Amino acid sequence: MRTSTMVKANIPKYKEAIQSKRHVGIIGGTFNPIHNGHLSIAEQVYDSLQLDEIIFMPNAIPPHKIAPQMPSQNARLAMLTQAIANNPHFSLDLVEWEREGKSYTYDTMKLLTERYPNTQFYFIIGADSVMDLSSWYRIADLVELVQFVGVKRSGYQLETPFPVTFVDIVGSDVSSSIIRHRVQLNQSIRYLVPDQVALFIKEKGLYLG
Ligand SMILES: Nc1ncnc2c1ncn2[C@@H]1O[C@H](COP(=O)(O)OP(=O)(O)OP(=O)(O)O)[C@@H](O)[C@H]1O
Numbered sequence: 660m661r662t663s664t665m666v667k668a669n670i671p672k673y674k675e676a677i678q679s680k681r682h683v684g685i686i687g688g689t690f691n692p693i694h695n696g697h698l699s700i701a702e703q704v705y706d707s708l709q710l711d712e713i714i715f716m717p718n719a720i721p722p723h724k725i726a727p728q729m730p731s732q733n734a735r736l737a738m739l740t741q742a743i744a745n746n747p748h749f750s751l752d753l754v755e756w757e758r759e760g761k762s763y764t765y766d767t768m769k770l771l772t773e774r775y776p777n778t779q780f781y782f783i784i785g786a787d788s789v790m791d792l793s794s795w796y797r798i799a800d801l802v803e804l805v806q807f808v809g810v811k812r813s814g815y816q817l818e819t820p821f822p823v824t825f826v827d828i829v830g831s832d833v834s835s836s837i838i839r840h841r842v843q844l845n846q847s848i849r850y851l852v853p854d855q856v857a858l859f860i861k862e863k864g865l866y867l868g
């Protein structure tokens with residue numbers, strides 16, 4: 660296991676509640692690094708769909724992304740853990756993190772839906788991911804396992820032939836690439852990421868090269 664978290668994250672409650680039906684949002688991502696856009700869309704979808712909780716699911720190896728400037732796996736996880744620590748309905752699931760190979764969502768959701776049959780999963784994605792769905796591994800089977808929830812993102816259309824529930828959110832242009840770019844240019848990332856994440860990036864000297 661490649662984990663060494665500095666802050667203890669909440670345990671996902673759906674792992675304990677196997678009796679009653681639960682509605683659980685998942686936001687999967689590379690989180691390189693986590694930023695306020697991720698946190699804000701997760702919170703808004705939680706609120707809008709009245710979900711029971713939100714799970715942040717960091718991937719080990721992103722399926723479709725060549726991830727530049729990837730810091731150590733532990734650094735990526737430490738930032739995510741710190742960022743969600745103070746929200747009682749946010750938690751972390753390391754199922755992808757601990758699996759070898761590319762983190763295909765179908766593999767993950769097959770496992771979770773079999774393990775937690777009383778849970779309805781809502782997989783939250785930005786418009787860039789919505790537009791890309793046709794290229795996802797076993798997408799036709801995956802849409803049978805989860806309810807996709809799409810949110811707007813500047814520069815992308817919210818159009819897809821796949822069943823996606825759209826949730827209207829207050830959008831933000833922030834992205835992990837913008838954060839990495841700003842750090843490299845020595846520009847402030849304050850208010851674009853949680854304070855602890857900005858501090859962590861500075862202290863560890865991430866994204867400078
Ligand atoms: N500002 C945002 N608005 C809406 N969706 C977002 C936003 N930032 C990230 N997402 C969504 O969150 C999920 C995880 O994103 P990811 O961790 O890859 O971050 P990213 O900002 O897209 O990274 P990068 O800039 O490196 O491509 C994706 O589905 C993505 O569409």
Ligand SMILES: O=C(O)c1ccc[n+]([C@@H]2O[C@H](COP(=O)([O-])O)[C@@H](O)[C@H]2O)c1
Pocket residue numbers: 686687688689690716718721722723724762763764765788794795796
């Ligand atoms: O399963 C796939 O084929 C697939 C293809 C692209 C992205 N995903 C998942 O979608 C989420 C957002 O991906 P990304 O690349 O924007 O970090 C993350 O959980 C990825 O594992 C999944």
